[in-house]
Amino acid sequence: MEQLPKWADLIVVPLVGLILAFSLSMLMVFATGHDPMDALSLMVKGALGSTYGWGYTLYYATNFIFTGLAVAVAFHASLFNIGGEGQAAIGGLGVALVCLFIPWPHWTIALVAATAAAGLFGALWALIPAYLQAKRGSHIVITTIMFNFIAASLLNYVLVNKLRPKGSMDPATAKFPEPAHLPSLGDMLNAVGIPFAKGTPANVTLVVALVACIFVYYLIWRTRLGYQLRAFGKSQPAAVYAGINPVKITIITMMISGALAGLMAINNVMGEAERLILGSVEGAGFIGIAVALMGRSHPLGILFAALLFGALYQGGAELGLWTSIPRELVIVIQALVILFTGALDNMVRSMVAKVLVRPKRAEA
Amino acid sequence: MDYLTILQILDSALRLATPLLFACLAGLFSERAGIFDIGLEGKMLIAAFFSAATAYSTGSVWLGMLAGVAASLVLSGIHGLASITFRGNQLISGVAINFLASGLTVLIGLSWFKLGGQTPALQGDARFQGIDLPFAEALSGVPVFGPLYSEVLSGHTFLVYIALLCVPLTWYVLFRTRFGLRLRAVGENPAAVDTAGISVVGLRYAAVAICGVLCGLAGAYLATGLGASFVKEMTAGRGYIALAALIFAKWRPWYALYATFLFGLLEAISNRYPSLDLGFITLPSQFMQALPYILTVVILAGFVGKATPPRAGGEPYVKER
Numbered sequence: 001m002e003q004l005p006k007w008a009d010l011i012v013v014p015l016v017g018l019i020l021a022f023s024l025s026m027l028m029v030f031a032t033g034h035d036p037m038d039a040l041s042l043m044v045k046g047a048l049g050s051t052y053g054w055g056y057t058l059y060y061a062t063n064f065i066f067t068g069l070a071v072a073v074a075f076h077a078s079l080f081n082i083g084g085e086g087q088a089a090i091g092g093l094g095v096a097l098v099c100l101f102i103p104w105p106h107w108t109i110a111l112v113a114a115t116a117a118a119g120l121f122g123a124l125w126a127l128i129p130a131y132l133q134a135k136r137g138s139h140i141v142i143t144t145i146m147f148n149f150i151a152a153s154l155l156n157y158v159l160v161n162k163l164r165p166k167g168s169m170d171p172a173t174a175k176f177p178e179p180a181h182l183p184s185l186g187d188m189l190n191a192v193g194i195p196f197a198k199g200t201p202a203n204v205t206l207v208v209a210l211v212a213c214i215f216v217y218y219l220i221w222r223t224r225l226g227y228q229l230r231a232f233g234k235s236q237p238a239a240v241y242a243g244i245n246p247v248k249i250t251i252i253t254m255m256i257s258g259a260l261a262g263l264m265a266i267n268n269v270m271g272e273a274e275r276l277i278l279g280s281v282e283g284a285g286f287i288g289i290a291v292a293l294m295g296r297s298h299p300l301g302i303l304f305a306a307l308l309f310g311a312l313y314q315g316g317a318e319l320g321l322w323t324s325i326p327r328e329l330v331i332v333i334q335a336l337v338i339l340f341t342g343a344l345d346n347m348v349r350s351m352v353a354k355v356l357v358r359p360k361r362a363e364a
Numbered sequence: 365m366d367y368l369t370i371l372q373i374l375d376s377a378l379r380l381a382t383p384l385l386f387a388c389l390a391g392l393f394s395e396r397a398g399i400f401d402i403g404l405e406g407k408m409l410i411a412a413f414f415s416a417a418t419a420y421s422t423g424s425v426w427l428g429m430l431a432g433v434a435a436s437l438v439l440s441g442i443h444g445l446a447s448i449t450f451r452g453n454q455l456i457s458g459v460a461i462n463f464l465a466s467g468l469t470v471l472i473g474l475s476w477f478k479l480g481g482q483t484p485a486l487q488g489d490a491r492f493q494g495i496d497l498p499f500a501e502a503l504s505g506v507p508v509f510g511p512l513y514s515e516v517l518s519g520h521t522f523l524v525y526i527a528l529l530c531v532p533l534t535w536y537v538l539f540r541t542r543f544g545l546r547l548r549a550v551g552e553n554p555a556a557v558d559t560a561g562i563s564v565v566g567l568r569y570a571a572v573a574i575c576g577v578l579c580g581l582a583g584a585y586l587a588t589g590l591g592a593s594f595v596k597e598m599t600a601g602r603g604y605i606a607l608a609a610l611i612f613a614k615w616r617p618w619y620a621l622y623a624t625f626l627f628g629l630l631e632a633i634s635n636r637y638p639s640l641d642l643g644f645i646t647l648p649s650q651f652m653q654a655l656p657y658i659l660t661v662v663i664l665a666g667f668v669g670k671a672t673p674p675r676a677g678g679e680p681y682v683k684e685r
Contacts (some may be wrong), residue, residue, distance in 0.1 A: 032475035138664035146657040190589035326474050331467030334462050343446035343457030
């Protein structure tokens, strides 16, 4: 296969995949009897046309940054962590326990504690699949899928039988106490004089997500551990020959990945719902896969991909609200993005190569 | 718990095990040929939708079944294209297929039927009807065996018996035919198969296609046999349970029957007894729901009988140049 220039590999290939995914989805919209251009403009306007739309777009994007980073870190070590969904759900349990049972004086301290709890719970939920992969050779994809379902059942049990307030029929915890409420982005921006819609779910967790991006960048490209992790991902025998302990790297990588997925819970559980409900992750763990693929496992790419998917989710919700196109259209787009930027990557790559590489040869 | 209750649970276990068995055998063919398939769920879902939709509009359950199989084959084709022709990541392709099915079924369903993603209820010939096995009435009076025959084995729909027949058939095809030998070889050592002058690509596509047909039957059974319409996300993780059963069965056809029946039984028990009182401990329903997954992890961990997957599973085959 032809070698592509690096810029084409990093930018053009995912972009072409994205365009293919969008064109096919819009064809689908057309086939179900709607105007694709109307749908598209409604989505863009709904997601980015007002600070209200941005408030939701950024909220979703925050979720996807965490789950995208989680998948990406594992990808660098050639591990496919498909268990972000379960890790984020268990992270939510950690957040709920910390917020419900410890009286915090101020949200800043509560945020630090909740961050630690979310990360810890997520990491621990990834620990068993990681250990089984490292020590017993059980395929991490299968075990993490199984752990998604086990997490859902466990959460169902805990919420229905243990954490549900007396007299409530809802499988959810009580509302967190006032000092554990995080300030919303609207409140923060309004305080410094920037007008921003109130009552949107985007909150201070966005800052934590950006810090996580920087952390992952340093971890992967600026630390010894990151180097070991990438070497392990490129070639396991070579890494072992270089004295890298495969068991240690697998377990540490998966725990970091699980912790990142778990951190999502501070956004959706502490920041938005302010209580733990059933099914709070809403598939964000899986969207992390699309985001990581789209963003080429680089924090900066993930940031943009997460914003894109955040806008898609908010735009899709608007679509479902105002037209008869269901918000599930977004799931189709997401599936096609995963297909074209992940599974059919080689196809897109060879298409791009045909356009980019051939003319140069003619010159030479 | 009396004898009749046990029989009723077994009867429902057989019904619930059928889609799992189809999907499990589907995965068996695919993975034995070295193609991982976590898209069983998506293929079942899209087959369930198209079989229900076609059965409703034509009034024929058979046309519905064919439509379901065709839809599942299309997704299989995408999986084959991504993982065989373009040598992409098979797991990522499977994830994409699951989402594609989950989104498309709602999108198309809403546009066709305007029922919030469901299809209208199927009646009469648009559903599979129960088949009474010969002498079921006459034998029901016989003690012990009679009720077992007439309650548990008789009265199921066509596809339940097809699923059961698929077990010896799969065993025969895989272990007693030339095609089966080659198919297994391509999952263990594709280079050797290639050296013998047999097309690795052709064999893998054949395996993926068989997988598509079986997933199609699983989906058709869900919507037109077990249920009486398509409901949004009606597979509800069955594709993953089938995958778990496949590992539990160590990629063997007869064990696949036992594993899927066990998982069907677990589901039947948890349907009947939401919380199971064993005398010394009460198992919550959530535990019963999680049990197939927990068992699979235990098996995968290798503490109870090691499960070894086909050696070349998940790796795209690159011909030496």
